[in-house]
Amino acid sequence: MKDGNIIMLCQQGWDLGIASNAKNLAKELAKDNRVLYVNLPLDVNTVLRGRKEPAVQTRLRVLLGQKESLVQAEPNLWVLTPRMLSISINRLQPGRAFDTLNGWNSRLLARSIRQATDALRFKDAMLLQDGIIFQGLDLPRLLQLSRSVYYLRDYTLGVPYFQRHGPRAETQLMQQADLVATNSAYLADYARQHTTRAHDIGQGCVLTMYDADADYSCPAGLAPVKQPRIVYTGFLTALRLDIELLLTIARQRPQWNLVLIGPEDEEFKGSELHQLPNVHFLGGKRPEELAAYLRHSNICINPQVVNDATVGNYPLKIDEYLAMGKPVVATHTRTMDLFADHVYLAKGQAQWLELLDEALMHAGPSTADARIAFARSHTWAASVQTLYQALDSLPTASSVPVVGSQTA
Known part of the structure; x- marks a missing residue:
């Protein structure tokens, strides 16, 4: 796959300040494609509880129109901070209220993404979703995307936040995706409980700071500690x-x-x-x-x-x-x-x-x-090449039905 358009919906914001799998993957994909990296939108609870935090303040400036929503971060790579405020729904019990409000959040997100893709002239875009994000359940249908990939790199159902709605949402995300890409054999085995389209693409690493041949002085805090x-x-x-x-x-x-x-x-x-x-x-x-x-x-x-x-x-x-x-x-x-x-x-x-x-x-x-x-040998280039090969093995036109948000 080359010269394509890829929308990445990511759990971790581009402005997180540290490296992440999603950011490294986006940078590698952008060597051959155009990539739109979508930060998660602000939600009401985050604003109420963390409005004084610098990251929330930055997002609020975007929401109020005081800061650009779409910016180019690197060649072939743009970052979208959606100009919207999501309704906080994770505490709701599974059922109609959750599904209805999640559908509302999804439509707002889709509208923001569509504005960005129109501005960038993205055509026939593919969605790559980084982990469980409830609003992503509807995006393949709402944006009429060419393909969707669910990127599974952690068993997040073990995290308390995802234990109420995560099992149902992740099952749907895996079943409706054209491809589930994992970073370990264990997670590939787990995904195959829900889909036949799971591939372990390996884990990319950035090891430029780790050079065994370099001369490193013993840090002052470590020097007094005796060996071993x-x-x-x-x-x-x-x-x-x-x-x-x-x-x-x-x-x-x-x-x-x-x-x-x-x-x-x-x-x-x-x-x-x-x-x-x-x-x-x-x-x-x-x-x-x-x-x-x-x-x-x-x-x-x-x-x-x-x-x-x-x-x-x-x-x-x-x-x-x-x-x-x-x-x-x-x-x-x-x-x-x-x-x-x-x-x-x-x-x-x-x-x-x-x-x-x-x-x-x-x-x-x-x-x-x-x-x-x-x-x-564990490079992002190798991981992305494996992803490309898995995508190339799929049918030209997906025969996988896209499930609606009512099972979110």
Whole structure:
């Protein structure tokens, strides 16, 4: 697929301030196509609760006509902030009221998108929807789009916000899409419960900040920590990380030093980890700082707790660790099978301790060069090429019926 027009409806705003899957995918697609990246519109609850936040203030200026709604962000890539205010409906029970108000929100969004596509002279556009967005249920019909792709990169039904309306909405989104594109084999298996048109397109990574051959000075906060240093980078949240496992590792191996880099949720802040002398919380760091911490680590870890929110998750940090050539120990999941030749995969606390011992002794399971090469094969170009191939395998004219919003 080249020289096409693509509308991306995305959960994360373009102005989020950090990289995201949707933004990286949009940039790669824009190398061959014209892309309209649509931010989610403001809703009433967000305005009432967060009207003083800078991001909400910016959206309000768009809503009031004080700021442009459609702007060009990069060559072939435009960002639309819809000039509309959605009715907040997630607290409603499933039924007619939710469906009716969601239909109203969808028509407002479709009108805003149509104004932008008319201005850009988009013809025969394809919709790519990034995860569960209720207003997207009606867009293929309202905008008379050529094709629709549902991009499934997280099991969001495990998130409380989506548990009331998400199961019904996601089932419909997958069934009506011409293609469901996932970033892991686990999520592809999940999608195939609802459609035969599911394809694992892999996960793209941006690893330019992780250069194993570069000379990184040991960060001041890490230098006093004695080796061996066992390092984790990322948001420290009990929803995704196993606090009890970390406590066991620290207590059973007091000669090791656990280094946890990232902001903490309330459960981590209140955990007994803070009382242990061999556990070091270094706080959040800028993305460009992380490679130096990894360079001066002995082992990198992903002590993931296995639940609905994590079991299908693709952990980008694993590619970052491997790109620095580091030995890695991680919790075994279906998605982590992809990394089995290069990462020690542990089931249970006893095996975690055993494999950490193994990693310290032998720095395996593969060589540093093999780990680096494997991580660098996970590019956005490769992921998008797989997406193109999956789209090319579809019939020229979709025979998939588009379901109306009454089953939203």
